[in-house]
Amino acid sequence: MRLVVFASGSTGNCALVQGGGRSVLLDAGLSARRIRAALEGEGMDPALLDGIFITHEHSDHVSGLPVFTRQFPLPVYAPGTVAGALRRLYPGAAPLIKDIYPETPLSLGCMTVTAFPTPHDARSGSVGYRVEADGASLVCATDTGCVTDTMLRYFDGADAALIEANHDPDMLIHGPYPAYLKARILSDRGHLSNSECTWLAAVLAGRGTKKLVLGHLSKNNNLPSVAERTVRRALEGRDTDLYVAPEYGRLEVEVAPCFA
Numbered sequence: 001m002r003l004v005v006f007a008s009g010s011t012g013n014c015a016l017v018q019g020g021g022r023s024v025l026l027d028a029g030l031s032a033r034r035i036r037a038a039l040e041g042e043g044m045d046p047a048l049l050d051g052i053f054i055t056h057e058h059s060d061h062v063s064g065l066p067v068f069t070r071q072f073p074l075p076v077y078a079p080g081t082v083a084g085a086l087r088r089l090y091p092g093a094a095p096l097i098k099d100i101y102p103e104t105p106l107s108l109g110c111m112t113v114t115a116f117p118t119p120h121d122a123r124s125g126s127v128g129y130r131v132e133a134d135g136a137s138l139v140c141a142t143d144t145g146c147v148t149d150t151m152l153r154y155f156d157g158a159d160a161a162l163i164e165a166n167h168d169p170d171m172l173i174h175g176p177y178p179a180y181l182k183a184r185i186l187s188d189r190g191h192l193s194n195s196e197c198t199w200l201a202a203v204l205a206g207r208g209t210k211k212l213v214l215g216h217l218s219k220n221n222n223l224p225s226v227a228e229r230t231v232r233r234a235l236e237g238r239d240t241d242l243y244v245a246p247e248y249g250r251l252e253v254e255v256a257p258c259f260a
Helices: 032-041 065-071 080-089 091-096 149-155 169-173 179-186 194-206 224-234
Strands: 002-009 012-019 022-026 051-053 076-079 097-100 106-108 111-118 126-133 136-141 160-164 211-215 241-244 248-254
Touching (some): 002 032, 002 160, 002 211, 012 126, 022 111, 022 126, 051 065, 136 149, 149 194, 160 194, 169 179, 194 211, 194 224
Parallel strands (some): 051 076, 076 097, 211 241
Antiparallel strands (some): 002 248, 012 022, 126 136
């Protein structure tokens, strides 16, 4: 299985997952032009995607959806409340939007995708996704104010994971954001800090996850070098590779089964 991150941050999120002969997008928070160019850069015809899975309706995760689905009428999968929000936002795409059920696996040939709830302040709720194919498992969960038992259950046994390292607390607290926005980000329905991400990374490494990708870094309240340095300390002595997803750009991670 293969993960290719095209963007991960406060201004746009989109990734390609390929495995089991299938290809899906996770979120579509880039312009349709950029998504198309990114896919064609992978040597892929966008029309051959098997679907788009949406985590929640915030614009940095869905902004490219209406134009992209006009160009390529692909199925768009989202939990019922999120699917309903997308139909209201983008009525032209409504016939393509398919309701899925959290914690109920969806099979696309030899790929299985399972949504699970995450604590974020999106009005219609939010989810992460566990993808399984080729005997390997990948979990993607950003935009989460805290780590829940349900999240840990879906992370358990994952060969690779994309997790959130949104902000450095000192940079956020002493930065220019208004008080209400700082409180929102720091809340249990906001975003994970570097230190919270470090705890999660240590837990996952201890459970056998071999590849960790830090994502959704704030442009204003974090630095890739700070996030990587903070989390890497927790991984000393562990056989776990660490990557930082770019705000815009390309990061490819091969996901293979990890055998004890």
